[in-house]
Amino acid sequence: MAAPTALTVNYTRIQTLTSYFQHCRRSKRWINLKTVNRRSPFCQSLKRHVATVVSGTELARQIHKEVQSDIAKLVAQGNRRPHLSVILVGDDHASHTYVRNKTRTASLLGMSSSTIFRPSSVSQEEMLELIYKFNKDRSISGLLVQLPLPAHINERAICNAVAPEKDVDGFHIVNIGKLCLDQRCMVPATAAAVWEIIRRTGIETVGKNVLVVGRSKNVGMPIAMLLHSDRNHERPGGDATVIMAHRCTPLPRLKELASLADVVIAAAGVPHLITADMVKEGAAIIDVGINRMQDPVTGKLRLVGDVDFEAVKEKAGFITPVPGGVGPMTIAMVMKNTVTAAKNAPTY
Numbered sequence: 001m002a003a004p005t006a007l008t009v010n011y012t013r014i015q016t017l018t019s020y021f022q023h024c025r026r027s028k029r030w031i032n033l034k035t036v037n038r039r040s041p042f043c044q045s046l047k048r049h050v051a052t053v054v055s056g057t058e059l060a061r062q063i064h065k066e067v068q069s070d071i072a073k074l075v076a077q078g079n080r081r082p083h084l085s086v087i088l089v090g091d092d093h094a095s096h097t098y099v100r101n102k103t104r105t106a107s108l109l110g111m112s113s114s115t116i117f118r119p120s121s122v123s124q125e126e127m128l129e130l131i132y133k134f135n136k137d138r139s140i141s142g143l144l145v146q147l148p149l150p151a152h153i154n155e156r157a158i159c160n161a162v163a164p165e166k167d168v169d170g171f172h173i174v175n176i177g178k179l180c181l182d183q184r185c186m187v188p189a190t191a192a193a194v195w196e197i198i199r200r201t202g203i204e205t206v207g208k209n210v211l212v213v214g215r216s217k218n219v220g221m222p223i224a225m226l227l228h229s230d231r232n233h234e235r236p237g238g239d240a241t242v243i244m245a246h247r248c249t250p251l252p253r254l255k256e257l258a259s260l261a262d263v264v265i266a267a268a269g270v271p272h273l274i275t276a277d278m279v280k281e282g283a284a285i286i287d288v289g290i291n292r293m294q295d296p297v298t299g300k301l302r303l304v305g306d307v308d309f310e311a312v313k314e315k316a317g318f319i320t321p322v323p324g325g326v327g328p329m330t331i332a333m334v335m336k337n338t339v340t341a342a343k344n345a346p347t348y
């Protein structure tokens with residue numbers, strides 16, 4: 001039988017000396033940190049319980065209330081009611097679901113909205129003309145073109161056609177540039193959603209290790225941009241040590257990086273990529289993945305994230321579910337961006 005192992009400090013629960021003293025005071029026992037037997041009752045009591053499941057639906061409700069009262073105030077002051085216009089191309093089922101979610105939420109919050117449908121055969125020229133018309137229309141506060149677009153349309157050209165001050169997606173090159181320079185801008189909704197989940201849950205980022213898995217321009221990149229940047233800049237950042245992993249990161253390396261991370265943001269679009277063996281005990285796990293998979297038992301399509309939720313929940317400190325995590329918060333942040341656009345709109 002192996003000799004009792006000397007344990008310095010179990011950092012999963014006891015993260016600071018202060019919390020060690022608090023623990024000792026509560027449990028009315030003091031221990032020599034250098035000589036604890038791993039099998040002692042004290043160590044048993046250090047075992048973590050399952051993660052706090054962070055409800056994006058609940059947090060979104062909070063933001064809805066704030067946005068709703070902002071809208072009511074704007075209108076009471078005699079301003080135009082904020083209006084969100086969405087351009088939806090083609091008949092992708094998921095895109096239709098997301099757009100319906102956005103317009104339904106808009107009306108719940110007292111915002112008006114409209115969706116312009118075009119077939120996937122629409123020309124880029126027609127798209128651009130629509131956008132120019134909406135840019136000039138003073139009754140429209142926010143305008144977004146649902147992505148992805150058909151292959152014959154240049155997405156970059158479309159995103160750059162939207163007036164930056166109406167660009168509630170934050171996809172215009174000027175808004176992306178400002179984001180990268182830590183200037184105030186329209187922050188892409190998914191990145192803003194992750195930021196708000198972290199802030200409102202009280203997850204610390206300053207000096208922490210954050211691993212962003214996925215480097216898409218609309219999701220991974222802006223999330224990494226927010227979290228690594230300086231908290232004292234015009235657009236405050238998270239002051240974290242951010243590492244980005246992507247499809248070229250070897251799996252053993254991903255595991256190594258994840259085991260060091262205090263916060264993991266999974267945005268790779270790979271079901272169950274993040275498994276329990278990878279994550280550090282007590283880490284915060286934010287699942288941005290939305291993968292539609294056929295349930296082997298019922299045969300129905302089921303929404304799953306990039307995280308093996310059931311297993312990782314047993315080890316993490318915080319975890320967001322899919323559905324009901326980042327998704328509803330993304331919608332809430334589009335609403336918030338639209339009200340911001342309405343507030344900044346000229347009043348003439």
Ligand SMILES: Nc1nc(=O)c2c([nH]1)NC[C@@H]1CN(c3ccc(C(=O)N[C@@H](CCC(=O)O)C(=O)O)cc3)C=[N+]21
Binds near residue numbers: 101148323
């Ligand atoms: N121009 C543009 N802006 C976007 O913001 C944008 C986009 N294009 N293209 C696609 C992605 C994805 N996205 C989501 C929004 C809501 C949910 C959402 O509501 N999810 C629910 C489940 C919804 C369901 O059942 O499918 C949830 O996670 O609980 C998910 C994903 C916005 N996007």
Ligand SMILES: [Mg+2]
Binds near residue numbers: 056322326328
């Ligand atoms: Mg979700």
